[in-house]
Amino acid sequence: MVTSAGSPAHRDTTAISCWATASPYGLGASAFRAGLMTKQAAVRPLPEELRAGGPHEEGGWVPDFDIKAVLGRKGTRSMDRLTALTVATVGMLLRSAGPGLAEDHPEAMGLVIGSGHGSVKSIMDFTKESMTSALPYHVDPGSVPNTVMNRAASQSAISHSIKGPNVTVSAGVLTGLIALNYATALLRQRRAEAVLVGASEEYSAQRSWLAQRADAGDGQQTSGPLGEGSVLLLLEPASRAVAYGRPVLAEVVASRFTAFTEPEGAQRSLARSVTGALQEARASPDQVTLVVPSDRGGYLGDYENAALSAVLSDHRPQLVLTRALIGDMSAAAAAFQLAAALVHANTGGLALVTSVDPGGNAGCTLLRLPAASS
Amino acid sequence: MDATNGGPEAVPRVVITGIGVVTSIGIGVRAFTFGLREGRSGARPITAFDTTGFAHGNACEVVDFDPAPWIRHTPLDDLGRASTFSVAAARMAAQDAGLVDEQIRQRRSLVSVGTTDGESRDLDGLVALDLEKGPEAFPPAVARRYPADRLSSGIVRELRLEDVEAITIATACAAGNYAIGYGLDALRSGAVDIALCGGADAVCLKTFVGFYRLGTIAPDVCRPFDLNRQGLLTGEGAAILVLERLESALARGANIYAEVLGYGLACDALHPVAPDQSSIVRTIEAAHLDAGVSPDQVDLISAHGTGTRANDVTEVAAIRDVFGEDAMPPTISIKSLIGHSMGAASAIAAAACAIAITEGFIPPTINHEQTDPECAVDCVPNHARAADLRIVQNNALAFGGNNAVLILGKHLGPQQA
Numbered sequence: 001m002v003t004s005a006g007s008p009a010h011r012d013t014t015a016i017s018c019w020a021t022a023s024p025y026g027l028g029a030s031a032f033r034a035g036l037m038t039k040q041a042a043v044r045p046l047p048e049e050l051r052a053g054g055p056h057e058e059g060g061w062v063p064d065f066d067i068k069a070v071l072g073r074k075g076t077r078s079m080d081r082l083t084a085l086t087v088a089t090v091g092m093l094l095r096s097a098g099p100g101l102a103e104d105h106p107e108a109m110g111l112v113i114g115s116g117h118g119s120v121k122s123i124m125d126f127t128k129e130s131m132t133s134a135l136p137y138h139v140d141p142g143s144v145p146n147t148v149m150n151r152a153a154s155q156s157a158i159s160h161s162i163k164g165p166n167v168t169v170s171a172g173v174l175t176g177l178i179a180l181n182y183a184t185a186l187l188r189q190r191r192a193e194a195v196l197v198g199a200s201e202e203y204s205a206q207r208s209w210l211a212q213r214a215d216a217g218d219g220q221q222t223s224g225p226l227g228e229g230s231v232l233l234l235l236e237p238a239s240r241a242v243a244y245g246r247p248v249l250a251e252v253v254a255s256r257f258t259a260f261t262e263p264e265g266a267q268r269s270l271a272r273s274v275t276g277a278l279q280e281a282r283a284s285p286d287q288v289t290l291v292v293p294s295d296r297g298g299y300l301g302d303y304e305n306a307a308l309s310a311v312l313s314d315h316r317p318q319l320v321l322t323r324a325l326i327g328d329m330s331a332a333a334a335a336f337q338l339a340a341a342l343v344h345a346n347t348g349g350l351a352l353v354t355s356v357d358p359g360g361n362a363g364c365t366l367l368r369l370p371a372a373s374s
Numbered sequence: 375m376d377a378t379n380g381g382p383e384a385v386p387r388v389v390i391t392g393i394g395v396v397t398s399i400g401i402g403v404r405a406f407t408f409g410l411r412e413g414r415s416g417a418r419p420i421t422a423f424d425t426t427g428f429a430h431g432n433a434c435e436v437v438d439f440d441p442a443p444w445i446r447h448t449p450l451d452d453l454g455r456a457s458t459f460s461v462a463a464a465r466m467a468a469q470d471a472g473l474v475d476e477q478i479r480q481r482r483s484l485v486s487v488g489t490t491d492g493e494s495r496d497l498d499g500l501v502a503l504d505l506e507k508g509p510e511a512f513p514p515a516v517a518r519r520y521p522a523d524r525l526s527s528g529i530v531r532e533l534r535l536e537d538v539e540a541i542t543i544a545t546a547c548a549a550g551n552y553a554i555g556y557g558l559d560a561l562r563s564g565a566v567d568i569a570l571c572g573g574a575d576a577v578c579l580k581t582f583v584g585f586y587r588l589g590t591i592a593p594d595v596c597r598p599f600d601l602n603r604q605g606l607l608t609g610e611g612a613a614i615l616v617l618e619r620l621e622s623a624l625a626r627g628a629n630i631y632a633e634v635l636g637y638g639l640a641c642d643a644l645h646p647v648a649p650d651q652s653s654i655v656r657t658i659e660a661a662h663l664d665a666g667v668s669p670d671q672v673d674l675i676s677a678h679g680t681g682t683r684a685n686d687v688t689e690v691a692a693i694r695d696v697f698g699e700d701a702m703p704p705t706i707s708i709k710s711l712i713g714h715s716m717g718a719a720s721a722i723a724a725a726a727c728a729i730a731i732t733e734g735f736i737p738p739t740i741n742h743e744q745t746d747p748e749c750a751v752d753c754v755p756n757h758a759r760a761a762d763l764r765i766v767q768n769n770a771l772a773f774g775g776n777n778a779v780l781i782l783g784k785h786l787g788p789q790q791a
Contacts, residue, residue, distance in 0.1 A: 055509075106643065107640070107656065111641075115522075115544060116521050116522070116523070117497075117520060117521045117544075118492075118544065120520075123494055123497050123580055124497055124501050124504075126580060126583070126584070127497065127498055127501040127579060127580045127583070128505065130583045131502065131505060131579075132505065135427045136426075136427040136579075136583060137427070137428065137583055137586050137587050139583055139584075139587050141587050144584040144647070145646035145647060145773060145774070147494075147580055147581075147584055148491075148546050148584075148773050149489075149490070149491075149492065149522060149544035150544055150546045150772065150773065150774050150776055151646075151774065153545070153774070153776075154546075154641070154646065154772075154773065154774020154775060154776055155646065155774070157641045157642075157643040157774070157775070158643050158645070158646070158774075158775075160643075161643050162641065162643055163641050163642070163643045163653065164640065165640070165641070166545070166639070166641035166643075166774070166775075166776050167543065167545055167552060167639075167776075168544040168545050168546075169541055169542065169543055170492070170521065170522035170541075170542040170543075170544050171523045171526070171527075171540060171541050171542065172521065172527065175523070178539065178540075178541050181539070182541065182556065185559045185560065185563065186559075188563060189559045189562065189563065191559075191660075205509075209509040209512060209517075210500075210512065210517045210520065211517075213510075213512035213513070213514055213517035214514055215514075216514045216517075257539040257540070258536055258537060258538065259527070259530045259531070259536055260536070261531060261534055269536065272536075272537070276537075331521075331523075357523075357527075359521075359524065359527045359531075360527060360530065360531050361523075361527055361530065361540055363539070
């Protein structure tokens, strides 16, 4: 039933075989690819209905995302934007990935969604409705599920009939990497045959205020402009991907996570993560061809850069930065970094995706990229 | 898979060597064990928020809790109420396991904490502040501490861990079992050498209103499996378990509460709030397979048992499907004692199961008068019962049809195995 660690030779590698995104460039992986390759800035003035009195004037918002237009009227009456972005992205992924997934093996399909705190807009709107109604329970019962953090994952399962392990994870800006590691464990312990894994954030005035007020009094580490969107990767054993005619876009080689207590510990902590992941992958720094850091700016950005310089020394792989283009994706940040790595995955070698969270956590994931094809 | 067989290919065995609990019926293992054995009730009028306008307002709150003895390094303002519970419970668990922080710090570790609401209690307060003064008045400390990841990263900071993966699992009311299951997998695979796993939640207006609006809040107390049950009471608290491989527990001579034999996950993918019988069956069967046990070996079920009309009938029907009408083991709900502590619920229930195995008794389902024939189980009504428990099953069902079932077993020394 359950595999022991086994020797690497006998273990199928874990492959990313398809991906999809709803990003500030629009719906679909190709829009994200085009935007990133041309370094088009997707941070732009927020439309009034999204800004809704929030403190940020600009954001990386998903254009033309009318929930009923994208998903239809059925089941969307009470659906919030976070859930809809996730449901839509899962749908895009399943449509483009082909056979052997939810339609054929619903009980063997897992779904792992990363989230900061669900929809803070849905939660706070609901509580506000209770506090301002004539009676405190005069609230819309249809919005109750939106106030629970697993709404995006569970509604995606309902909409697309995904009946295997359904999990919502939260780990600050590292969330995408932690979600990927969780999904990898599900596969290796054979709790699912394939897993859709990623993370989502929605733009809202509430999230914007929380981010702005969190910055107040710090001054060194500012958030915003905020981005929103959803990234979903299809994770499955490489042999399974090939059997269903899907390409191995990347192999998940290793992830490592560390923590630090004081801000200045971030550099050492991240360096330890990267060194540990390289050791686990039995790889040397010069095999890294692509680096996608969290690029948080401020002191954390400085520590992240210093850690990468220390580990990679004179070696200078291609560097991909996304934050200035699409905004601060908060809990979806690392998932977008993984997508950015896949966009540039024509180099061969190893892609290194790193993340540092102001809460004191650091981590990285190493992906093995296929050699450049013709 | 036989959990007890040896040999080089055997899956590593994982045991619980420490328990930290913060509950409405007792803080710390000793007080909680006493509360379970005595069948204490945590139900009382809500103090977390103003209940004016509701027809009734009981919950199972943690009262008179001073976190200061447990939280030494973290300013208490940096932690919301749920994180305060999780961090305090983690420190208790470490001490209960006989570990000083440095011993955990030296090992590669996992901290996984399940939750339904994260720091929604803080968001309640911010909404009130917004209405009164506007969002410009949000205190920065609260705006920083509300995200769900703080329930796990708070533990990391307090214990000064360095070589650690911190994950909060926000899979609603099954999250505690998910978090313990992830710890089991991380130890089985060798990814980590020690895991602090469990769940935490704090009573909040948002969740009370949600359940109240759905008509599922009991007016006075929670009566699982009773003919006159009227719903759940919201509750709060935390449980954190120290998990490690059997070999490391034996090597350091640790006290072993129980073995974590396996778990199963499945999703209904049908309805946002209503449970589904067939997928609960599927989850239980997956857990039994993973644990290498058969239904006839299960001595006790700690049910999700919320005490709502729908949950108890659906859950017992699923248990009946798996075990057979005449072979269902005693099936209890500790929610009768401590209410529904949301993402903490299955973690606290897992702690109760481990204690039940160690201490040799079944905690009662209290407030029980007349068993509902539609969910007729031996719920060990009102009084604890002595029992030699070898295998215990802990059910958890969540909104969105996210189910997780955990199987614990008695740790038998070499001469007993």
